[in-house]
Structures are given as C-alpha cells and as structure tokens.
Amino acid sequence: MYSEKVMDHVRNPRNVGEIKDPDGYGMVGNPCCGDVMEMFLKIENNIIVDIKFRTFGCGAAIATSSMVTEMIKGKTLEEALNVTNKQVTKALDGLPEQKMHCSVLAEQGIRAALYDYYSKHNLPVPEGLKQSKTVKCAD
Amino acid sequence: MYSEKVMDHVRNPRNVGEIKDPDGYGMVGNPCCGDVMEMFLKIENNIIVDIKFRTFGCGAAIATSSMVTEMIKGKTLEEALNVTNKQVTKALDGLPEQKMHCSVLAEQGIRAALYDYYSKHNLPVPEGLKQSKTVKCAD
Amino acid sequence: MDFIYLDNNATTPLNPVVLESMLPFLKEDYGNASSVHELGRRARTALEKSRGQIADLFNAKPEEIIFTSCGTESDNYAILGTAYLPENRHKQIITSKIEHHAVLHTVEFLEKQGYPAVYLDVDENGIIKLDQLEKALEKETSLVSIMYANNEVGSLQPIEQIAKMCNEKGVKFHTDAVQAFAKHPVDMSKIPIDMLSLSAHKIYGPKGVGAMYIRKGVKLFRLMHGGHHEKNKRPGTENVAGIVGLATAARRLQNNHEEENKRLSLLRDKLQTALLNNIPDCYVNGMNAARLANTLNIRFDYVEGESILLHLDMEGICASSGSACTSDTLEPSHVLLAMCVPKERAHGSIRFSLGETNTEEQIDKVIDLMPTLIKKLRSMSPLGHKSNK
Amino acid sequence: MDFIYLDNNATTPLNPVVLESMLPFLKEDYGNASSVHELGRRARTALEKSRGQIADLFNAKPEEIIFTSCGTESDNYAILGTAYLPENRHKQIITSKIEHHAVLHTVEFLEKQGYPAVYLDVDENGIIKLDQLEKALEKETSLVSIMYANNEVGSLQPIEQIAKMCNEKGVKFHTDAVQAFAKHPVDMSKIPIDMLSLSAHKIYGPKGVGAMYIRKGVKLFRLMHGGHHEKNKRPGTENVAGIVGLATAARRLQNNHEEENKRLSLLRDKLQTALLNNIPDCYVNGMNAARLANTLNIRFDYVEGESILLHLDMEGICASSGSACTSDTLEPSHVLLAMCVPKERAHGSIRFSLGETNTEEQIDKVIDLMPTLIKKLRSMSPLGHKSNK
Numbered sequence A, B: 001m002y003s004e005k006v007m008d009h010v011r012n013p014r015n016v017g018e019i020k021d022p023d024g025y026g027m028v029g030n031p032c033c034g035d036v037m038e039m040f041l042k043i044e045n046n047i048i049v050d051i052k053f054r055t056f057g058c059g060a061a062i063a064t065s066s067m068v069t070e071m072i073k074g075k076t077l078e079e080a081l082n083v084t085n086k087q088v089t090k091a092l093d094g095l096p097e098q099k100m101h102c103s104v105l106a107e108q109g110i111r112a113a114l115y116d117y118y119s120k121h122n123l124p125v126p127e128g129l130k131q132s133k134t135v136k137c138a139d
Numbered sequence C, D: 001m002d003f004i005y006l007d008n009n010a011t012t013p014l015n016p017v018v019l020e021s022m023l024p025f026l027k028e029d030y031g032n033a034s035s036v037h038e039l040g041r042r043a044r045t046a047l048e049k050s051r052g053q054i055a056d057l058f059n060a061k062p063e064e065i066i067f068t069s070c071g072t073e074s075d076n077y078a079i080l081g082t083a084y085l086p087e088n089r090h091k092q093i094i095t096s097k098i099e100h101h102a103v104l105h106t107v108e109f110l111e112k113q114g115y116p117a118v119y120l121d122v123d124e125n126g127i128i129k130l131d132q133l134e135k136a137l138e139k140e141t142s143l144v145s146i147m148y149a150n151n152e153v154g155s156l157q158p159i160e161q162i163a164k165m166c167n168e169k170g171v172k173f174h175t176d177a178v179q180a181f182a183k184h185p186v187d188m189s190k191i192p193i194d195m196l197s198l199s200a201h202k203i204y205g206p207k208g209v210g211a212m213y214i215r216k217g218v219k220l221f222r223l224m225h226g227g228h229h230e231k232n233k234r235p236g237t238e239n240v241a242g243i244v245g246l247a248t249a250a251r252r253l254q255n256n257h258e259e260e261n262k263r264l265s266l267l268r269d270k271l272q273t274a275l276l277n278n279i280p281d282c283y284v285n286g287m288n289a290a291r292l293a294n295t296l297n298i299r300f301d302y303v304e305g306e307s308i309l310l311h312l313d314m315e316g317i318c319a320s321s322g323s324a325c326t327s328d329t330l331e332p333s334h335v336l337l338a339m340c341v342p343k344e345r346a347h348g349s350i351r352f353s354l355g356e357t358n359t360e361e362q363i364d365k366v367i368d369l370m371p372t373l374i375k376k377l378r379s380m381s382p383l384g385h386k387s388n389k
C-alpha cells in the first residue's frame, strides 16, 4: 500500500515536535476525519531556519508532514509557498489513491503557518493565503 | 455419479444380445432422447426361460436393462409383471436423480415384450398392459 | 521476521492440516465434478462428502448447503435472492447498522431500488435492540438479515431470539455468520434460521470459497445463471480443493471450539486488562457485550488508528484499525459510530483479533510494546495536550 | 491407474509450476490484501503484480482487469451488468445458439425479463453467420456476446470482425474467451472488444478463480455489493493464491502457445484421422472449422455417448460426451443441434480435448482401443442393424 519512502518517514518522522514561541503557527484538519496537523515555523531573514510539526493522522498524514518539513527547511518563504502537495507526494514515491487527500493537509499546514507569520508581523499577505482553521468535532 | 453395481453392469451387461424367433418382443424408447431398448423373451409354461436385450442408451439404460433381465429370468409372467422400475433401481443401489427416467424404460421394455407375447398367443392381455412403440426421430 | 498475527478477523492463516486435505485436489485429483469419468467421480465424491460434513455441523441436510465463492457472495445471494422473488418485490427489509458492508451495501442498494429498509440501532456494546426489531416487524417484511457476530468489535447478537421473532411472523431470517461459524455452533433443528452465510478464510481455510445454509423450502431468485451446479442454485465449475479445505477447516474448528474459545479468551482478556491498566485514556469498544473470544477492539484517545498499526507493523505485529482505512471516505468505522463512539475516538481504535497461531509470549510482547508506542504517538499529536505556542 | 486425460475442455490438471507459485500464499503469506500491515502488503503486491501480468497479455491496462470467482461469474457480470444499466433496460441483446450455458442461460433469463434477445445461428461447422449479425444489429442493441472458441467442438468465431461490426454501431461487445484465453492471444489495442471473460481452470490453473477484461470507460451495473475491492467492481476478500495461480498459468501458456498449439494439433489430427479411417459411420463435428488445436468432437452412429465414455473410463481414459449428460433434460447438446447434427447422432458424440499432459503413446492407445469398443457397443444396440425377430 505505502511506498518504502512513506514507511521510512512513518518510522522516523523528521522534525517532529514543537517550537516554543514560533514565528509562524498553523493548525489544519479535523479530528472527526482523523486528520489534524500543527506546523511550527522559526523564520529568520525571510528563511525558514527551523520547522516542526505534530499530527493526529494516518501514515500518509505523518509522511507528508514529515516530508514537507524536510523540503522547506532552509528555504525562503517564497520557495516554501511554491511547494505543492503534488511535489510532496512525488517526493514520497506516490500515495495510494484513497490517501491523496492527506497530502493536501501538509500544503495547507504550511500555508496556514505562513499566513500566521505574515499577519502577525504585519507583512502583506501574499495572494491566495488564507487563515486556515481546524473544525471542532460536532457529532 | 454411478454406484459400483451400476458400473459392474455397464462393464459386464448380463443377457445382452437377441433371441431368434422370440416368444415376446418389445422395443421402447426414442433415439432422439438417446434411449432405445429392445427386449427378447423365450417363454415356456408361463415361465421366462430366456431373456435378452439390446440397448442404445446411457450407462443407466444399460445397467437397468441388464439388471431387469437378471431379475425376471426364471420367473413366472405374473412375477415379471410385478417388477417395477423402483425395484430395479434399488437393486442397483440407486441411480443419480437425473437418470431416474432411464429406469422406467426397463420396466416398459418388459411390459411391451409381455404384451407382445399375450397378444401374439391370443391370450387375455392383463389389465394395464399396452403395446409400446418407439417413436421415430422427427427432427 | 516472525510475525505476531493479530488480524484473524480479517483473514486467518491456512492451517497446514487444511492445506494437506486440499493438496490431492490441487494435484492428482483434478477432475471436474460434473465429468462422468473416474477423475470426475472422485471430485464429485469429495464435493458431496464436504457438503455432508458442513451439513452435519449444522445438524442439517446436505441439500441445504451450497458452496459459493466467498462470504460476500453468500450475503448477496441471500438478500438479493429473497428480495427479487416476485412475491417480495418492494417489501421491507430489516438489517442492522453494524452489518458488514456485504450486507449493508446490498440492503442500501435495494433501498435505492425502492425497497423500504430499516437499519436497527445497537447499544453502546454493539448489540441490536430487540424492541426496535419487534416494532419494525409490524410492517410487512420479506427479510431480516442480522449478523451472528460483528467482525469489528466481536459482539454476538441474540440470534435465537431474532430467529424466533421472525419465524413467528413468517418473515425469512438470514444471518451473516462469517465470523461465528464453527466457533459458535448452530443447530438448525432448534433455531429457525432460514439462511446463513459463511466463509472459509475466517476459520483457517482458503480464500475464495464460502457456503450458504438454505433451509429446505426456502426459495431464492438466482443471482447467476449457467450450468446446473449446486442443485441448480450456483453455477460455475466447483472449486473442489477449496471446498474440501472449507469442510476440513470447519470440522477441525467446531470439534475443538470450546477449548479454543477458552484459550483465546484468556489470552484476549490478559491483553485487554494489561492495556487498560498500563495506558491512560484507553477504552474497550463493546467491553460488556457477549463477544467473540478472540476479539479486542480498543481505542486510544488523541492518536489515530492507522499510525498505531504502522508502528505495530514495524515490530512485526499485524492488527487492524476500526476505521475503514482502505475505503475512499474519511468516515470512521460505521460500527463504532453506531455504538456512539465519538468520531475522533473512533479514529483511534485498533482491533486485535487473535487466532490459533497466537501464543502467550506473543501477547506479552504486545503488552510490553503498546504503552511506549502510544506514548510516542501521543507526543506527536496536537490533540490532548496544550501546546505552548 | 494411470489416466489418459482427454477432457481438458472440462478442466485441466493444475500445472506443478502454477501450484508452486501459489504455495507461498497458501502458507506463510496469508494476509488479506486490504490489510495495511506487511502481510497485507505482500498480498496486495502479489495481487497487483498478477493483474499487471494479465493486462500485459492483452496489451491492456492493469485497471482494465478484475478478478472474479470463475468464468461463469465473469459472463454473468458482463451480460447482466450491461443489461441492467438504466440506459440499457429492455434493449436487445444478441448472442449465439452455441454459447456456454453461463452466457446462454443468462440471456434467456433476461429475455424472460422482457429483453428482446437474438440467438444467432451457426453453420454446420459451428461458426456464426455474420450477415445474420449484421441484420440483427439494425435494431437498437445494448450488447453482443459471442464466444471466442466453442467448448464442445472448438470452433473459433470471427471475433475481430464481430468486434469491429459492434464497434461501428456503438454496441458493446463481450466475448467468452474461457476456452481461448492464453491459447489465442488478443491485443486489445487492436481489437475493440469491450469485455472478455476467462477462467483459470481451463489453462492449467486452479478452479474457483476467473477474471474479466473491462475496457476503460465501459460501465457495468454491479452484480454484488460489499467492500471496495477490485476497483469497486467486485467485492469479497481476494483469493490471492488463486489469482497468482491464474497469472502464472496464463503467462506460461501464452508464452508457449504457438509451440503447444502445434504439438496438440498434430496429436489431435492423428487421433482424428485414425478414428475416421478405422471406424465406419463416424464423423467429426465441426470438421472444417478453424478450431482449437486440442479439440476433437466426433460422433459414432448407433451408439450413445455416455456408454462410450463409461467404457473408455474403464480403461482409464477420460473424455466427455457432447450431450449435457448431467442436466435434467433428455436433450442432446444444444451446440450440436445448432450445427444441424440429427438428434440421435448428437447423442453418439464424444469430445476428446487434449492438453499439455498428453503424449503420443496415450493417443496411440486410444486409437488402438476405440474400434473394438465401438464395435462392442454397436453389437448391443438395437439401431443400425436389422434384427431377426
């Protein structure tokens, strides 16, 4: 079902944890769907110098979160904004069809954290960036 | 599918062949149905002293014909008339359901040959005995 | 790697004795059971012997057993075959909310075709509510289909009572006994079940073969058309090796079911107690139900099921998650939701289903491992602890 | 006893190499292909590899192959699945008079449900008449189902032409290729077949597993409901061992089909010539048809087929009769009747169907035996000779 790369990230997720006083923070997903992701960014001189994530989610959620943090660590904010879920999936050697929605979450998490950074620092928010929200479970 | 007894009669059919100038002769069945049987009787003092059959038919047809000749050889005509297809089937340790119709042919063959005997010798034909006929194939 | 296989409700290892019984029919006795020659007769003999053996286990007649390709086909045939009878067109069908998809999706399909359908609720232990059934039966009904034992939580339904309620109303009763067959023997001379589905691969038999009990006199509209196989009820060249394997597996298990159920429930209870004691915020789904001896469905707050599974997998431990993780939906298990487990908790549920290959050492290893594993995953989770942003 | 097995169109021996390929999945790799753990992934990998292998043989895409439980199920799914689509309700279906019952009875069933059905005639060689098809296609038609090769006489139908005729009219075309698969390769990129049925046990694979080719974009109404297996088209836990066996068997045979077809047709022709030369009043059914290399259907006047079979059986020779001898009717083979063989002669027909286990010595033994056997049976027969009463 999962590629070797995915399983490697599930086994050893990179950059897992939290950053105290992050410069950017985002939380996306919905616990009812079994998918919540938190993204913590440390930003210096327009560069993502540190990044951490936490996730409540399946193997695909863990692997895409982990992979996306690897892909944008050390990158400029603009570069980070250009990372798509497709690129993340490709870097993982693909995901099963029914797990493709998980890869969207990683992209959304990054964008939510960047939105947080731009708006907290009173910077102009790039077009298309919106504040993302986790939905509460309403059973 | 077939019992050991049936297979034994198929392998070694008893009383197969014909009797020249038989005292009673019957032919029943229908070649279109893959089932034709001839029965030859030699009768002395109301007793079936010899009996032969020929058959164009399946394993069940062969076995029931063979078995019925064994059962009535040496019997009186009244005894022979009382032999039913059920008894023949039972003596063969049963037949597959879809082959039960074949056992009817053996009984009919005997009865046709007996009818022939009674009528040829101007004897009163026992009740229920009718002349049986083979049907020609009309495709 | 030596696996610790705790996913026996998904499928079981083929027992070596069962395989042994199949091999002649995968080797020298390869005939088609419809052929008249010796090789055909050998196949036929084996087929009918197997049928008799299964019938005996139910105290039923051989002609009441037909062989199918799996539990799903049996379920479909029972339900569609009853509903499509001209006299049953558009009559109500009753089932439960916790059926396997083979039943649930079939009834949902019929509902779309215009058949009124009732999906009975279950209580928090996964047992259907008989008073609801009673009430639903007031409307003219062609079929009630209630599973014998649930595959996810193991809850055993009050089949005898259901059967009798249906029988009194003259309503046909089908039970999907795929998980219970040979583990909970059924005497058909005592319980008025009309149809029962079973599958070989849940009882240490091969995949791709199932069977149905169809009580004498119960009519079914054909699902498939073709040769005159299986009393004219199921066409297709019979899977002789598979059927022999099914019969061997069924006899083996049923003959030994009391002992094995006892052994399994001891192991299962040991696992259950240890996990409940050693891991905070963890709960057994269907804790107080009469349950299959081998099944433990347990939920761990703040973590997601599949991620637990994958981490167990890295240790060679095979289990399954309560959620339908291979389906296209994001919905958690319909069974757990019907038991009123909140959605986010349903997502954190794991099913351990034990089987004859499991040993106490294996269970001890799982007991050892789980607390650390859950702790690790919880530390990765945004839920359940306040993060200091 | 060493058998001389000449009933390969009924079913084939499981090839040892095929069995070998199945064994891992009957032993240590027993996982359910839907499970996320390692054992599940191994099953999934094997399953998808098999799918790809079968697809390759057709020059098709893996997602165009689904696995079923047998040829009969594939036939039913193709026909019912097409006919039941809302847009196809009560549209005409075209098939032939010589189809296997899995097709014929399915179409007859639909006819009873109000679907106009056309059963194309065949000539005396068992080949359908294309001008009749042309004409039938003038009426609005949802599906044409014509078999690739006939199982009783071996006649090969002009599939490519049929496919193109249907395609031009926008009518779906299904072919039952159970007897031809892997013996007569089909390139789906060249021939517009929409659906194709196949079965493992006719190509030295296991019983109880089949497959279907369904061209991308071709829709089918579901035959069964349940889990999301097989691209949501066929529910039920996959028979992994069986599917692996099917793929192995198919590859083996197709890779070697030219050589093996040649070998078989030499043997078959030797048998045919010898019987025709040595036995009076005997005729080959479908003598001048393009035929499967392995099939000889031959009739002997004045004797009944089953009695020949039973006598062959006593010598360890396994063959089959043209007539549907296990059915409840007295009707001889519908195929021979469609070929205008007179009824009583149809009853005297025997099918020898050769296979990879047959040797020239075996054929010689049959050639030796048959004349005496037929003579014996003819001497017992009331037909064909004047008796002196």
Ligand SMILES: Cc1ncc(COP(=O)(O)O)c(C=O)c1O
Binding pocket: C235, C236, C237, C238, D009, D010, D069, D070, D071, D072, D073, D075, D100, D102, D147, D149, D150, D151, D176, D178, D179, D199, D200, D201, D210
């Ligand atoms: C031409 C043809 N179609 C369909 C079938 C049915 O296949 P199965 O026995 O796998 O259901 C057979 C053989 O039985 C066949 O020869």
Ligand SMILES: Cc1ncc(COP(=O)(O)O)c(C=O)c1O
Binding pocket: C009, C010, C069, C070, C071, C072, C073, C075, C100, C102, C147, C149, C150, C151, C176, C177, C178, C179, C199, C200, C201, C210, D235, D236, D237
């Ligand atoms: C309760 C229940 N019913 C039906 C099925 C379907 O059985 P099969 O996989 O043999 O089609 C299963 C298992 O998959 C099951 O657990």
